[in-house]
Amino acid sequence: MLQTFRNLQQALDDKPHILHLGRLFSETVLIEVDGAEYYLLFEKGHLVSVTEGPSRKTPWRFALRTDADALARFWKDLPEPGFHDVFGLVKTGRGRIDGDILSLVKNLRFFKEVLALPRATQGEGQ
Amino acid sequence: MSIEPIVGRYVNVTINGVQQRIYFEEAGQGRPVLCLHTAGADTRQWRHLLSDAEVTKTNRLIAFDMPWHGKSLPPEGFETQEYLLTTEAYVDTVLAVAQALGLDRPVLAGCSMGGRIALQLAALHADRFSGFIAIEASDFQPAWYDIDWFHRPDAHGGEMGAALVSANISPHAPNAERWNTLWMFMQSGPGVFRGDLSFYTRDDSLIARLPRIDTAATPVHIIVGAYDLTCTPEDAKRTADAIPGATLAVMEELGHFPMSEHPAGFRPFFVDALDKMPAA
Numbered sequence: 001m002l003q004t005f006r007n008l009q010q011a012l013d014d015k016p017h018i019l020h021l022g023r024l025f026s027e028t029v030l031i032e033v034d035g036a037e038y039y040l041l042f043e044k045g046h047l048v049s050v051t052e053g054p055s056r057k058t059p060w061r062f063a064l065r066t067d068a069d070a071l072a073r074f075w076k077d078l079p080e081p082g083f084h085d086v087f088g089l090v091k092t093g094r095g096r097i098d099g100d101i102l103s104l105v106k107n108l109r110f111f112k113e114v115l116a117l118p119r120a121t122q123g124e125g126q
Numbered sequence: 127m128s129i130e131p132i133v134g135r136y137v138n139v140t141i142n143g144v145q146q147r148i149y150f151e152e153a154g155q156g157r158p159v160l161c162l163h164t165a166g167a168d169t170r171q172w173r174h175l176l177s178d179a180e181v182t183k184t185n186r187l188i189a190f191d192m193p194w195h196g197k198s199l200p201p202e203g204f205e206t207q208e209y210l211l212t213t214e215a216y217v218d219t220v221l222a223v224a225q226a227l228g229l230d231r232p233v234l235a236g237c238s239m240g241g242r243i244a245l246q247l248a249a250l251h252a253d254r255f256s257g258f259i260a261i262e263a264s265d266f267q268p269a270w271y272d273i274d275w276f277h278r279p280d281a282h283g284g285e286m287g288a289a290l291v292s293a294n295i296s297p298h299a300p301n302a303e304r305w306n307t308l309w310m311f312m313q314s315g316p317g318v319f320r321g322d323l324s325f326y327t328r329d330d331s332l333i334a335r336l337p338r339i340d341t342a343a344t345p346v347h348i349i350v351g352a353y354d355l356t357c358t359p360e361d362a363k364r365t366a367d368a369i370p371g372a373t374l375a376v377m378e379e380l381g382h383f384p385m386s387e388h389p390a391g392f393r394p395f396f397v398d399a400l401d402k403m404p405a406a
Contacts, residue, residue: 077297082355084296085293085355088293088355090270101272105275105289109292
């Protein structure tokens with residue numbers, strides 16, 4: 001899972017339009033998968049580091065908590081209903097968003113397109 | 127080069143004492159079908175069906191922009207008003223437009239909040255219509271988001287609204303139509319999406335009215351997409367079950383904006399719905 005998130009760094013840098021969407025986004029996002037923590041540090045849209053937890057010292061702006069099976073289904077090219085969007089995960093009880101939700105919503109298209117990068121469609125579906 | 131058959135005009139009506147200049151589009155001839163757009167959008171959602179020669183051969187499709195939406199201006203003095211749509215105002219607007227256009231008992235087809243109001247009209251003013259096609263429509267769901275997110279001075283409500291509603295679009299939707307659908311939300315006026323959602327997510331008056339709908343007099347057909355997170359197939363089924371005689375179709379590969387996000391996928395479901403409505 002760590003490598004999957006680290007692969008986002010180059011994938012994101014290869015997508016200028018997504019970088020442009022995130023040009024004002026410099027925050028740390030916690031993604032928790034089956035209890036394992038991954039801290040994604042963004043600076044002006046670039047994903048500059050991905051650090052494994054656990055950590056009680058790393059501040060984060062918002063968090064997505066989910067499980068590996070849900071993410072695998074989310075990353076399918078044509079996901080099933082409920083697994084097609086981060087809010088679908090939340091609505092079906094397979095994900096939870098904590099922290100500064102308004103920060104997420106202000107940068108929602110950016111975050112959704114970053115999170116969808118592992119899809120074969122490279123985020124176009126978001 | 128091609129020129130589409132859609133014709134757009136304006137009708138001036140007084141609704142609850144307020145003058146409204148309303149933009150409408152139409153195409154076709156025959157049985158009138160009045161089409162209602164979703165929250166935060168406009169008539170462009172219906173453009174593919176209005177350009178469908180087979181559908182418009184026997185159906186006169188009419189779609190209008192609600193006040194504050196699309197090419198319908200907000201009323202005079204809007205700059206000091208907070209836009210908050212209500213069930214009553216929406217019902218009065220649909221009735222006023224139908225009357226102003228001289229529509230004789232049209233079929234009413236609405237999506238999302240338009241579907242909700244179609245069911246309200248089925249309960250309250252069925253004599254003014256011949257049948258109801260309620261798309262992504264249900265009795266009531268509270269918001270799973272904060273509607274105030276979409277109207278604030280430090281962020282672009284349209285871009286946030288589009289990013290949120292993309293959750294309701296099917297991954298089967300053609301990419302171009304997904305983004306054409308989202309563009310309407312990006313263009314929505316400040317506070318308009320929020321004002322639409324205020325009634326959609328807070329007014330549950332339809333629940334008690336559903337059993338009074340007489341589908342023997344005016345059929346009700348509900349259509350819902352499996353990828354709709356806002357009005358889920360479970361929401362639509364619960365609603366159909368509460369209306370004696372209502373029929374329901376589930377579209378496995380579509381979402382909350384079917385006529386716009388995936389025109390080809392939606393077409394057979396809409397044609398089937400029209401077949402269930404009385405002939406002109």
